[in-house]
Amino acid sequence: MNIVVLIKPIPEAESRLRASSDGRQLDPEGIRFVLAGYDESAVEQALLLKENAPGSKVHAVSFGPVRCEEALRAAIALGADNATWVEAPPEGSDDPILAARSLAAALTSAPHDLILGGKHAGDDEEGLVPSAIAELLGIPSFGSVADLRPAGNPGGISFARVTEAGVEKWEVPLPCVIGLQQAWNDPRTAKLPNILKSRKAPIEKIDWSKTLAALAADSQPRSVSERFALPAPRTGAKMIEFKTPEEAAEKLVRLLREEAKVFP
Amino acid sequence: MTPSVLVLAESPAGAVSGPTKEAFGVARTLAGPDGSVAAVTTGGPAAAQALASFGPRDIWVADIPTESTTSGAVAALAARAAQESASAIVLVGGTTFGRDVVGRLAVRWGAAAATGVTEVTRTDSGELRVRRPVFGGRATETRTLLGPRAVIALRPHAFGAASEIVGTPAMHLLDRSVIPANEVAARRVSLASADGASGPPLPDATIVVSGGRGLRTAANFSLIEDLARSLGAAVGASRAVTDAGWRPPSLQVGQTGRAVSPQLYIAVGISGAIQHLVGMISSRTIVAINTDPSAPIFKVADYGIVGDALTLVPALTQEIRKVRGLS
Numbered sequence: 001m002n003i004v005v006l007i008k009p010i011p012e013a014e015s016r017l018r019a020s021s022d023g024r025q026l027d028p029e030g031i032r033f034v035l036a037g038y039d040e041s042a043v044e045q046a047l048l049l050k051e052n053a054p055g056s057k058v059h060a061v062s063f064g065p066v067r068c069e070e071a072l073r074a075a076i077a078l079g080a081d082n083a084t085w086v087e088a089p090p091e092g093s094d095d096p097i098l099a100a101r102s103l104a105a106a107l108t109s110a111p112h113d114l115i116l117g118g119k120h121a122g123d124d125e126e127g128l129v130p131s132a133i134a135e136l137l138g139i140p141s142f143g144s145v146a147d148l149r150p151a152g153n154p155g156g157i158s159f160a161r162v163t164e165a166g167v168e169k170w171e172v173p174l175p176c177v178i179g180l181q182q183a184w185n186d187p188r189t190a191k192l193p194n195i196l197k198s199r200k201a202p203i204e205k206i207d208w209s210k211t212l213a214a215l216a217a218d219s220q221p222r223s224v225s226e227r228f229a230l231p232a233p234r235t236g237a238k239m240i241e242f243k244t245p246e247e248a249a250e251k252l253v254r255l256l257r258e259e260a261k262v263f264p
Numbered sequence: 265m266t267p268s269v270l271v272l273a274e275s276p277a278g279a280v281s282g283p284t285k286e287a288f289g290v291a292r293t294l295a296g297p298d299g300s301v302a303a304v305t306t307g308g309p310a311a312a313q314a315l316a317s318f319g320p321r322d323i324w325v326a327d328i329p330t331e332s333t334t335s336g337a338v339a340a341l342a343a344r345a346a347q348e349s350a351s352a353i354v355l356v357g358g359t360t361f362g363r364d365v366v367g368r369l370a371v372r373w374g375a376a377a378a379t380g381v382t383e384v385t386r387t388d389s390g391e392l393r394v395r396r397p398v399f400g401g402r403a404t405e406t407r408t409l410l411g412p413r414a415v416i417a418l419r420p421h422a423f424g425a426a427s428e429i430v431g432t433p434a435m436h437l438l439d440r441s442v443i444p445a446n447e448v449a450a451r452r453v454s455l456a457s458a459d460g461a462s463g464p465p466l467p468d469a470t471i472v473v474s475g476g477r478g479l480r481t482a483a484n485f486s487l488i489e490d491l492a493r494s495l496g497a498a499v500g501a502s503r504a505v506t507d508a509g510w511r512p513p514s515l516q517v518g519q520t521g522r523a524v525s526p527q528l529y530i531a532v533g534i535s536g537a538i539q540h541l542v543g544m545i546s547s548r549t550i551v552a553i554n555t556d557p558s559a560p561i562f563k564v565a566d567y568g569i570v571g572d573a574l575t576l577v578p579a580l581t582q583e584i585r586k587v588r589g590l591s
């Protein structure tokens with residue numbers, strides 16, 4: 001099976017977020033962008049599927065600025081076979097539709113039975129890229145997926161997902177695109193020798209000029225960020241003083257009804 | 265003619281979903297007095313009939329079995345409806361269904377797209393501007409959607425539900441032949457109610473009561489379920505609980521579980537690790553019950569009680585049953 005994993009480097013969980021000086025977006029200064037969150041689970045899931053079906057290949061692909069390379073190397077260190085960096089326009093763009101078009105252009109000529117991404121990126125949380133790629137490639141797509149397995153009949157997969165309707169189980173033919181909620185395991189960590197080796201691994205680069213030519217009229221972003229804002233920090237909880245559990249309960253219910261008005 | 269706003273509706277078993285009602289409310293505001301609201305459903309005549317009470321002027325209807333309702337099929341049908349209704353905006357509730365369709369529909373219909381939206385406005389120059397939480401609610405971004413068309417998934421519970429309006433919409437049938445051939449082979453082979461959960465499903469609920477390791481045992485976790493039942497709330501859990509096997513993984517809230525944004529989130533015996541917080545921090549009101557006054561959960565909570573869950577939760581359940589006239 002040829003498995004493509006989509007990766008978007010995102011700020012490390014502990015990063016201090018700040019707006020850029022023009023207030024339009026996150027200030028990337030001093031932030032380390034890493035392979036993390038649902039994308040990390042997608043890499044883990046891809047490697048598990050590969051281990052289950054010998055002869056499979058895992059191809060990591062990332063759209064964005066040069067920092068993609070580091071996240072792709074992290075995927076190689078974990079076990080991805082090859083990696084492609086699809087360069088973003090030099091002026092930058094955080095439009096998910098442009099990201100999807102650029103990635104789909106790169107994937108048309110790359111073998112793909114299964115395209116795996118996180119259900120959304122941990123920074124912008126749009127979750128648009130996997131399904132938009134699927135539409136561009138003309139194949140089915142499913143988000144919020146867990147328990148992904150090769151299906152009984154060859155050339156298919158099965159999975160479960162929790163939706164508003166309940167727990168759904170699906171059987172789906174390949175090729176298709178999956179937005180992953182959870183892998184079978186917690187993501188593995190890379191071994192030191194593999195990390196060292198990944199530093200020298202070749203990464204295919206697709207120049208923006210090439211993508212631009214392929215996209216022609218569709219190379220414009222469809223959305224732009226205007227403002228990035230950090231909410232006023234929550235001031236901390238109003239603590240309820242009480243002598244008995246009953247008194248605590250009564251006070252809380254009164255606050256929820258009369259002050260927060262969340263409770264009838 | 266003022267272009268219309270199209271609502272991509274969900275009305276399982278003929279009952280209009282909460283997020284769809286919210287979408288109708290936003291659609292009316294965006295359409296304004298001169299525009300019109302239309303709706304599209306893939307749920308057949310019963311679903312279309314249910315939508316009529318939210319006042320769309322036109323309803324586009326397809327009838328496809330839920331077992332083969334894929335995002336690709338829905339996007340194809342919705343794109344056709346958007347075209348036939350000469351819409352400029354498609355709104356959908358940000359459920360699993362809605363979020364799966366947005367990217368496909370935007371590509372197919374040639375539109376801009378955004379998900380998880382909590383505010384939509386039109387600028388003086390007529391552009392659409394959306395606000396949305398990012399980084400698990402640690403920040404918000406405002407984006408302008410460029411071009412004449414946009415597909416927007418609204419964050420559930422961020423808007424009020426539309427009131428019902430009496431109307432007699434025109435019904436239009438959608439031709440299933442627009443569905444791509446490779447979409448019909450995918451099959452939903454089973455659907456079960458979320459295991460262990462009584463009450464509404466987690467992603468949908470207006471109130472969520474979650475328990476953590478502080479409950480001490482699997483048996484004690486039933487205190488959480490009792491409290492949820494008294495509130496008509498969904499049950500959630502921290503990863504410590506699902507990892508220990510006290511409750512199934514489908515209840516897990518957080519980075520590797522579900523993200524929820526209810527009106528009220530009650531966290532009991534949960535410390536407030538960042539991986540849990542990203543799944544619930546955009547809830548409107550947060551209550552924390554914990555024995556440790558320095559637990560990080562109190563930093564994000566609106567109301568806190570320092571004390572033992574095993575005595576506080578039953579008292580709270582009792583009090584709520586009392587005020588709701590249940591006992």
Ligand SMILES: Cc1cc2nc3c(=O)[nH]c(=O)nc-3n(C[C@H](O)[C@H](O)[C@H](O)COP(=O)(O)OP(=O)(O)OC[C@H]3O[C@@H](n4cnc5c(N)ncnc54)[C@H](O)[C@@H]3O)c2cc1C
Nearest residue numbers: 476477478502503504518519520521533534535555556573
């Ligand atoms: C990659 C990764 C992904 C993760 N994803 C998730 C996720 O999706 N969701 C998630 O929840 N976690 C996730 N975690 C785990 C997370 O880091 C925490 O370990 C977990 O949330 C802790 O669960 P807890 O708060 O129930 O337990 P603890 O952290 O052990 O907290 C228990 C709390 O209960 C309190 N307590 C004890 N006794 C009582 C009592 N009698 N009454 C009241 N309070 C009491 C304690 O003071 C304490 O604050 C993830 C971790 C990693 C590394």
